[in-house]
Amino acid sequence: MLKRVVWAAAALLAASAALAQEEGPQLLHAGNDINNIDSLQRGARDFMNYCSGCHSLKYLRYNRMAKDLKIPEAELKANLMFNTEKVFDGINSSMPADSEKWFGKQPPDLSLIARSKSPDYIYSFLHGFYADPTRLWGVNNLYLPNAAMPHVLAPLQGLQKPVFSNEPDAQGSAKMVLAGVELMTPGQLKPEEYDAFVRDITNFLDYAGEPVKAKRESMGVFVTLFLLVFFAFAYLLKKEYWKDVH
Ligand code: HEC
Structure with missing residues (x-):
């Protein structure tokens, strides 16, 4: 069993060396x-x-x-x-x-x-x-x-x-x-x-590369804000719908 593990480890090492x-x-x-x-x-x-x-x-x-x-x-x-x-x-x-x-x-x-x-x-x-x-x-x-x-x-x-x-x-x-x-x-x-x-x-x-990065990050902020606002509306809507059920 141990032998097999050692062999497997050696094979892995060789493979990663080849990759490197x-x-x-x-x-x-x-x-x-x-x-x-x-x-x-x-x-x-x-x-x-x-x-x-x-x-x-x-x-x-x-x-x-x-x-x-x-x-x-x-x-x-x-x-x-x-x-x-x-x-x-x-x-x-x-x-x-x-x-x-x-x-x-x-x-x-x-x-x-x-x-x-x-x-x-x-x-x-x-x-x-x-x-x-x-x-x-x-x-x-x-x-x-x-x-x-x-x-x-x-x-x-x-x-x-x-x-x-x-x-x-x-x-x-x-x-x-x-x-x-x-x-x-x-x-x-x-x-x-x-x-x-x-x-x-x-x-x-x-x-x-940075100015491009700045642009990408501002896009990320925009998307996050949109999701937050969307979540708020969805939550309010859910509350409104369930109001009469309880
Ligand atoms: C006379 C034209 C010429 C000049 C001047 C020149 N390059 Fe290049 N450069 C090339 C060409 C053609 C390639 C495409 C090489 C390839 O893909 O085999 C290239 C590719 C590159 C790459 C990409 C290598 C890659 O892995 O794809 C880098 C980085 C680079 N050049 C940096 C520079 C820098 C920094 C300077 C100024 C110090 C410079 N080059 C000046 C013609 C030039």
């Missing part, structure tokens, strides 16, 4: 703080400079961002608005709609990326590019195998190389697997400076 492996490598910890306005301002500036060429944030309006991040309107127009003239527009990218033919994939809108994938994922993804001459842009990504995005931050980070390790596969024969990445040629930033840079952009994208 399928989910990809362990994510790095972003450690960002959406209440840090300075970091959000830097993140907004860097996003506009390095990402908005390809990615939109269509659920975030410029004037909303300026208000939340305490950016004066003059500065907003002069330094942050490259793709539109109106402060009440959502943040567009400069990509034409058919940019898919350049990348094989349309660069996605990033309004909700921090919610769908997590800030840790964004932080890791921007640390995950490594040299791979077989890919169109000469890079691959540890966290998104065969990513269609070029390593636009390579001048800052430098270029990483893949690190492989020998792991036995199910049949017991050794197999080369991608174990991690390692800096090969340094960029303009030191590794800790690059971490801080990426943390700011991650922070900004985490914030960018």
